Amino acid sequence: MQFPDSPLARAADELLRAACAPTLVAHCHRTYHFGMALLENQRRAVDAEAVFIAAALHDLALTSAYDDPTVPFQAHGARLAQQGLLARGAGPDLAELVHDAIALHLELTSATDPRPEVVAVHLGAVADVVGARLDQLTPRFVADVLDDHPRHGFTAFVTAAFGHEAAARPDSRIAVLVRDHGLLDLVAAAPFED
Structure with a gap:
């Protein structure tokens, strides 16, 4: 399973691998694969480079190195990604699209x-976190993604990260999803073995 091989995509993956624990790296890679496959099922054209960059960086601000205690992680991560892309010479349209895909990935x-790039990151992340829409993908494809990018305790990791985010920022989107939509129960019930 290949990723886009542009300089910006490689830089995003390098940052992801440098900043994040392996379980979060694998989640970001699964987010890309699941999101792209779900968009392909909808027969929607999509900018794979933009989806990959946004998927790679969508949880960057969940890490201690990039956490900002005053800003919800998706908003802070979106801003960091946009600034980083512009600093590397990306066009403003790509930088804004990646920003929005990250900033909006928690919105229902x-x-x-x-x-479609915003849709792909959202659907890919939701598929990997709670198992939503995995039934729209072939079991072989899902198994291949999980083999290539193992979960290695991702359920425990994301449960702790969401719990921390909700407690630290009680008005954040994650706090609302945990409090009003039972997000942590959905995570626990996801059809994964890890």
């Missing part, structure tokens, strides 16, 4: 966003 309405 992102599944119907007119920009």
